[in-house]
Amino acid sequence: MSTVNRREFLEMAGAGLLIVATAPLSDAQRGGGSGSLETRLHIGEDGFITVLSGKVEEGQGALTELAMAAAEELRVPLARVRMVMGDTDQTPNDGSTAGSGTTPRTAPLVRRAAATARDLLLAAAGRQFGADAGRLEVRDGAVQHAGKKYGYADLARSPELAAAYKEALPANTVVTPAKDWQRLGKPQVRLDIRELVTGAHRFPSDIVRPGMLYGRVLRAPSYGATLDSVDLSAAQKMSGVTAVRDGGFVGCAAPTTFAARKALATVSATAKWKTAEQPSSDELFGYLKQHAKLQERPQAQDRGSVQKGLAEARTRLKASYQVPYVQHAPMEPRAAVAEWQNGRLTVWTGTSNPASVRQQLAETFGIAQDRVRVLVPHFGGGFGGKHTGEAATEAARFAKEAGRPVSVQWTRVEEFTWAYFRPAALIEIEAGLDAGNAISAWDFTNYNSGAAALDTPYRIANTRARFVASDSPLRQSSYRVLAATANNFAREAFTDELAEAADKDPLEFRLAHLDNERMRNVLNAAAQRFGWVERRKKRRPGIGVGLACGTEKNSVVATCCEVEVNRTSGALRLLEVVQAFECGAILNPANLRSQVEGCIMMGVGPALREEILFKDGKLTNARFATYQVPQFHDLPKLDVILLDRKDLESAGAGETPIIAITPAIANAVFDATGKRVHSMPIRASRG
Amino acid sequence: MATIRLSVNGKTRSVDTEPERPLLEVLREDLGLTGTKYGCGEGQCGSCTVLLDGKPAVSCVTTVRAAEGRKIVTIEGLAEGGTLHPVQQAFLDEGAVQCGYCTPGMVLQTVALLQNHPKPTDAQIVDGLNGNLCRCADYQRIMAAVRRAAAATGKKG
Ligand code: FES
Ligand code: FES
Numbered sequence: 028m029s030t031v032n033r034r035e036f037l038e039m040a041g042a043g044l045l046i047v048a049t050a051p052l053s054d055a056q057r058g059g060g061s062g063s064l065e066t067r068l069h070i071g072e073d074g075f076i077t078v079l080s081g082k083v084e085e086g087q088g089a090l091t092e093l094a095m096a097a098a099e100e101l102r103v104p105l106a107r108v109r110m111v112m113g114d115t116d117q118t119p120n121d122g123s124t125a126g127s128g129t130t131p132r133t134a135p136l137v138r139r140a141a142a143t144a145r146d147l148l149l150a151a152a153g154r155q156f157g158a159d160a161g162r163l164e165v166r167d168g169a170v171q172h173a174g175k176k177y178g179y180a181d182l183a184r185s186p187e188l189a190a191a192y193k194e195a196l197p198a199n200t201v202v203t204p205a206k207d208w209q210r211l212g213k214p215q216v217r218l219d220i221r222e223l224v225t226g227a228h229r230f231p232s233d234i235v236r237p238g239m240l241y242g243r244v245l246r247a248p249s250y251g252a253t254l255d256s257v258d259l260s261a262a263q264k265m266s267g268v269t270a271v272r273d274g275g276f277v278g279c280a281a282p283t284t285f286a287a288r289k290a291l292a293t294v295s296a297t298a299k300w301k302t303a304e305q306p307s308s309d310e311l312f313g314y315l316k317q318h319a320k321l322q323e324r325p326q327a328q329d330r331g332s333v334q335k336g337l338a339e340a341r342t343r344l345k346a347s348y349q350v351p352y353v354q355h356a357p358m359e360p361r362a363a364v365a366e367w368q369n370g371r372l373t374v375w376t377g378t379s380n381p382a383s384v385r386q387q388l389a390e391t392f393g394i395a396q397d398r399v400r401v402l403v404p405h406f407g408g409g410f411g412g413k414h415t416g417e418a419a420t421e422a423a424r425f426a427k428e429a430g431r432p433v434s435v436q437w438t439r440v441e442e443f444t445w446a447y448f449r450p451a452a453l454i455e456i457e458a459g460l461d462a463g464n465a466i467s468a469w470d471f472t473n474y475n476s477g478a479a480a481l482d483t484p485y486r487i488a489n490t491r492a493r494f495v496a497s498d499s500p501l502r503q504s505s506y507r508v509l510a511a512t513a514n515n516f517a518r519e520a521f522t523d524e525l526a527e528a529a530d531k532d533p534l535e536f537r538l539a540h541l542d543n544e545r546m547r548n549v550l551n552a553a554a555q556r557f558g559w560v561e562r563r564k565k566r567r568p569g570i571g572v573g574l575a576c577g578t579e580k581n582s583v584v585a586t587c588c589e590v591e592v593n594r595t596s597g598a599l600r601l602l603e604v605v606q607a608f609e610c611g612a613i614l615n616p617a618n619l620r621s622q623v624e625g626c627i628m629m630g631v632g633p634a635l636r637e638e639i640l641f642k643d644g645k646l647t648n649a650r651f652a653t654y655q656v657p658q659f660h661d662l663p664k665l666d667v668i669l670l671d672r673k674d675l676e677s678a679g680a681g682e683t684p685i686i687a688i689t690p691a692i693a694n695a696v697f698d699a700t701g702k703r704v705h706s707m708p709i710r711a712s713r714g
Numbered sequence: 715m716a717t718i719r720l721s722v723n724g725k726t727r728s729v730d731t732e733p734e735r736p737l738l739e740v741l742r743e744d745l746g747l748t749g750t751k752y753g754c755g756e757g758q759c760g761s762c763t764v765l766l767d768g769k770p771a772v773s774c775v776t777t778v779r780a781a782e783g784r785k786i787v788t789i790e791g792l793a794e795g796g797t798l799h800p801v802q803q804a805f806l807d808e809g810a811v812q813c814g815y816c817t818p819g820m821v822l823q824t825v826a827l828l829q830n831h832p833k834p835t836d837a838q839i840v841d842g843l844n845g846n847l848c849r850c851a852d853y854q855r856i857m858a859a860v861r862r863a864a865a866a867t868g869k870k871g
Contacts (some may be wrong), residue, residue: 086850216809223814224802224821226749226789233748241743283743285735358753358761358815358849407751407815408849415774439754617809621855625812628851651758651847659840662853 043071043183044147046140065121067140068097074168074180076101076108076144078137081121082129083113083379084219084405085357085413087681088618089129091217095615096134099203099210100141103168103179105218113403114384123380123414125505127580129678130614134677138202144179146419147202151185152177192471205612205673212671214617219405227707230408232362236432239364240269243287245277245294246441249644250501251303258297262290269429270294271578280425280433292451305644306500312349312453315475318498325493327473328482335487336468340459342528348517349706350452350476352501352639353632356656358441359407365422366432369575372399376419377406384416391420392427405572410629411505412446443649448639449506450499452476452513456521464529471518475499477510480579480686483518501641508682511579512630513691513707519575519690520704523697533574533694534559543578545609545672549585552607552668557587569594570602571699575690581678582610586627586687588663590695592711599711601631601661607668608684611675619680626684632657634689636708718782722747723791736866738762740778741788749789749818753847760846763819764788770826780820790816792825801825804863805856812850820846824860 046068069077069239078097094108111117113124121133124282145165152170153160155177163170169178205212218651222228229235247254254275262270262279268290269280279290306314329352337343342545363376372392378384381401389396401419418435437445453474461467469483469490475497482492486657492508526536534554554560554574562572569592589603608623635656640647648654693704696711716733719726722731722745729744736755741747741764750773753761757775765787766772773781792799798806811817820843827842829832834842839860848856 086811086815088812191733216806217811220806220809220811221798223817224805225793226747226818228814229748230751230815232752233742235746235748281733283735284739285732356846356849358759358813359751360753406813408813412850436752439756439759594844621809621812621852624854625851628853629849631851650756651754652756656847656849657851657853658847659844659853659857662840662857665854714807 030565032453043069044415045069046144050293058353062361067136068144070144070179070183072180072183074107074178074183076103076141076179077111078108078155079111079255080133080137081113081115081118081120081164081382082133083124083381083403085124085379087622088217089124089629090219090405090614091215091618091662092130092614093134093137094218095211095215096137097141100138101145101168101179102165105210105215107168113381114400114401116383116400120382123383125379125414127682130585130677131581132677134614135202136287139200140509140696142200142202148177148179148182151182164391174421185484211614212612212616216617229404230362231358231364231404231549232359232374232434232436234364234375234404236364236366239432239434240280240282240425240429240570241284241287242280242422242433242435243280243284243291244421244435245291245298246445248300249302250305251595251644252300255299255301257294257299258293261293261297265290265293269425271425271428273424276421276424278421278425280429302644305641308351309642310350311451311500314500315451315453315497320496320498323496325495326478326481327490327491327493330487331489333468333470333489333491337457337459337470339461340467341462342460343457344521344524344528345455345457346521346524346703346705347456348452348454348520350454350488350516351707352448352451352503353506353637354414354443354446354448354639354654355410356442356654357408357410357412360437360439361418361446362436363416363418363422363436364432364434365419365426365501367430368428370394370398372423373402374400374419374423375402375404376416376422377409378381378403378413378416378419380414383414384419387416388419389422392423393494410507411509414505415447416447439651440649444646447504448501450476450503450510452510454513454517456517456523458521460492460525460529464531466525473510473514476513479509480511480514481578484546484578485537485541486542487540501639506687507626507629508579511577511683511686512633514575515686516689516693516707519577519687522571522704523694532563537576543583545583546576546578546585548670549607549711550574550585552670553585553587553605555667556607556666557605559587562589569699571695571697573691573696573698575687575694577681577683577686579686581676582608582680584608584683584687585693588688588691588695590692590699592696592699599635599696599709601635601663603664604688604691605666605668606684606687607670608680609670609672610678610680610683612673612677613669613671614677616669616671619669620667622680623669623684624665626682627665627667628657628662630685630688631661633707634692634709635661636666718778720778720786722786723788727777731778732786733777735745735778736774737776737778737786738773741773744871747788750866751815751818753816760819760823761816763822763846765822765826767769768826768829768832770823779869787859789821792821799825800866801828801863804857804866808855808859808862810852810855810859812852816846816848816850820848820856824863828864833863833868834860
């Protein structure tokens, strides 16, 4: 934080004491902080504590979790903590809000800063009371001793402390162990919920600035098309309209969205495009294989010799799996408001990565980064799909040209078409069983989609797990837990095929290959609650049960489910899901439950229906009517078991709970129909 | 352009506008009622749900002309004074919110559902809310909130 910004910050937060933290180097390297001294916590003279974090809230519960973390260490009621998040002028750069990183990396930084403040309070109170600080205790934000009270407000007003305490946090600050938590670990409804149920909260698309215009951007008719010529003159004659062309960027801003749309229609009518040939979804998997970058060194995890293992196997099996592109489709499409003032650019937008959007804006407009401020109000969903700042750049271009603030909100069709996709995957597996029916060789190759959860968690002597990049026909990037869903689907579906070849129950077969105690625990927990052993024995026509498990981001998950397949139509219904999840010491059980349930239900989409279709460079299902995301009708009987491990570090939980539902359904469909599933979305063939 | 008189949350508001504009955009851009959300613009997601004469309507495909002379209730019009509507209270108590972008539409759809079915079965809840998408897929929590709201309003009435 520069001195200027620090002054602005103090104007906002009021007088008081700033706690400055250094991100440990390892965190900085992992994108968890810049490694420099950064302001983390402000103790106000009003006794309120303001916590600062560059993380953003997009529905995953980070705001409440970080406030709880601070309140825990400060020993104050939650109502005494204020959060400032995702504002590049005010908050430290905590890296992108991604990869389940807030819980394992940012929450500890906040706790350490808060524990330091608590230690300061104890020391100051000790001096004040002439007592040994070690014997004092902070309760409800204050130290009480011999009828006297010394609280955070007193600490903030103490001038010698403010002068003495400017430097980095002491490294030896002790945070409260999980077993002693008073606030963390208890269910807490999110702190900002009142604004959300009343509609008072301003999402990025709701931000209004004085004199603001609404912008609409001209989009290419197909991927790869380039603009030859366009005529803006009709739009320019329309009252209140700013029509812009800046290289490939063309658009209209107007006092209403309606007027902007009308103006853009006149522009669009004159646009001439040069189109380029594009692959279609029909040929996708062949295309990915053909364009595999085999010459590049693949990311691989090997043990033993897979060739030898396969050669010596008693039984060999092989299969390939297909996972199409899917779209995040957050309910709030990309949106931004931009405003220029005296060469300074301020942008409100929904992005998981405010620091990188700031950098992108600075580069685009050729200004220094400290001339750009990016603010991220709590936004309407991301799921890994909003790491970029397209709408921010577009709004800023318009605003520069119009000399007024401009709001850009993408339409649903734009969001489907021009946001990025979860990578499609082609996965090939070959495995061998030895004479004892144990898996002795495992050869796994993911083409195109990524290396997350690539390695098998099972005990296998000879393995090769590879990720081979390819040429993606569509723009692809991160999505909730990256490639772990695809890799886990293929691995867990194929593991059932191996169990069948070994003539073993799928649960028993997995447990026989699992050393990971945490995975064994979730598997057993889910199987027990579901009644796996008894339900496997019951045979009912058209009904099947399946299970799957997985691990990623230092958390473990297991899912059992029951499906019904209609013999005549092939229609598939998910009837029941039991999922057990464990991510170490639970910080907020209420939020965790909602994240796990949400992951399962979001995962049901690509499992049953979601699939991006494209032809001649155009999406053919870029709307909710044709790209059907999960709805209320899809909700099965849903039972979530949360295992709390107070002895383990807390891991993030917004991603991993999505990875086991698809293979569990695939395995249940096999159980019902006798036919193996090799692609997503899962289609049961007719009886 | 025309002058259109709208009854919004119990107040008469008059707007000079093209009458074919979507009600959603007039609420948000002319009247500053940004609680009503855009999710698709095609009547397929329910984010923009408002009550028109007590019935749920997707405001993105309702023209402002068609809304003239009808009683419009948006999410901003539900709470009275500082007191939340029982449905809002139930969503809050149940924590039935992740990103919250679908919440205004869900809440209003629930208000309408409970008017028709004060004691809805689970199947009636599912049918009643099926047109409202939640991409955070928090359906289990929302179901619980609707049940809670039904129980709360049932007690009062
Ligand atoms: S925005 Fe109106 S139904 Fe989606
Ligand atoms: S809570 Fe995010 S869309 Fe429903």
